[in-house]
């Protein structure tokens with residue numbers, strides 16, 4: 338029920354998002370939206386030596402989509418870009434503490450993950466075309 | 480506050496869906512602008528058709544087919560009567576959207592030319608925007624928008640200015656907004672348009688189900704609406720057009736039923752309305768729509784309108800007492816239908832809808848197929864509650880309590 342969804346931490350990330358804004362000199366920027374809800378997310382990535390040295394997001398939409406984007410940036414900041422391909426939707430839902438969402442709202446929670454995965458593939462195809470194909474085939478969308 | 484004559488508490492028993500529980504709670508259905516629930520009489524008439532009369536219409540001479548044809552045509556008569564038209568002026572389509580596309584294709588495309596203006600408004604549903612954009616791309620017509628003021632009223636001066644500018648050759652507009660509820664002064668607009676020789680298409684998807692609509696008094700050239708928004712089944716829409724237009728219009732789809740005689744390289748078309756109903760139509764649902772019209776007529780459209788004014792008045796008053804609620808559209812229930820779009824502080828409409836669902840309450844959240852209007856209001860989305868005959872004062876109390884509950888959860 339809603340009390341379990343809209344916990345303190347979700348409201349906190351919704352109202353005080355971490356890593357929100359533009360990233361000057363980003364290596365990749367990817368945008369996507371959820372046509373049902375109109376949620377929008379842009380993710381900017383800066384990659385140094387295969388590591389996500391900085392990540393920022395911009396977006397608007399419901400508390401679930403925006404809080405999960407904020408938490409996702411915290412999760413991957415400073416990590417090897419390659420781990421993005423292994424991120425599973427269950428992990429993400431667990432990370433944000435939303436394991437009981439209905440099918441419509443799950444899309445809100447996973448929009449940022451989808452954008453991040455597209456960003457990763459885009460980064461490799463622009464910077465490391467050899468490994469791009471393999472990485473993209475190994476990366477399940479969720 | 481005036482009282483309602485419609486006994487919605489009793490009426491509810493006619494609708495099987497209200498026996499359903501959502502999260503253990505009674506269903507409070509407040510998404511009627513989207514689609515409405517169906518009474519037993521409508522559901523049973525469809526079962527009855529398939530059980531006792533099923534056959535194709537207009538083609539066979541055996542008894543079953545004659546009975547089916549009669550039932551289908553009786554629905555046409557009921558609907559004609561309902562809006563004070565003649566049966567041959569009623570075309571069955573799939574929905575409002577198809578009706579508008581039919582007009583764009585079979586009339587506008589052939590009677591308008593490059594640089595002719597088509598005037599619509601900022602409150603239109605996508606179904607009354609996109610077909611005109613397509614037409615612009617095809618033949619170079621120019622789309623013009625009439626704006627709204629901050630209370631959601633149409634900018635009538637701009638409309639009149641456009642109409643008298645001689646650039647406009649067609650006006651197409653909603654009678655009632657599906658977002659703001661605004662009822663537009665349709666008769667006045669039609670009078671002025673006609674004085675300038677301009678035909679008017681009325682999108683009655685929201686008005687025909689909720690208030691008396693009389694095409695003779697209104698004098699519109701085209702009126703479109705959907706059965707599913709007025710207790711009827713999905714898959715049936717209506718296009719009303721004055722006979723003089725229908726006679727001159729070209730077919731929309733070609734095939735069976737719309738023909739009189741087919742030769743190798745040409746065809747003589749059937750007369751109206753059949754010329755526009757190609758192929759086997761949605762017979763059973765048209766019959767079901769007839770049952771819906773009977774149900775509505777038994778209650779009376781004046782009474783339905785009064786009931787919705789009563790509910791809207793009560794809802795607006797309760798909502799406006801909460802400081803954090805923003806309401807869009809006219810304040811006086813006399814100026815609007817039973818549709819209330821609103822926002823609550825920084826709670827996104829989808830989050831609100833999720834909280835409402837805990838309480839068994841179905842409201843809509845999003846852009847309501849009116850993104851041009853959302854851009855005008857400068858909001859990404861709104862929440863929307865919309866009422867019908869079976870909604871009660873008690874349900875409005877539940878709805879307002881759920882708004883307060885959302886305020887608590889979001890710590891507003």
Ligand SMILES: Cc1ncc(COP(=O)(O)O)c(C=O)c1O
Nearest residue numbers: 574575576604606657684685705
């Ligand atoms: C004003 C208005 N016009 C057109 C439509 C489209 O109706 P349909 O989806 O039945 O074609 C709607 C439905 O939401 C509406 O509210």
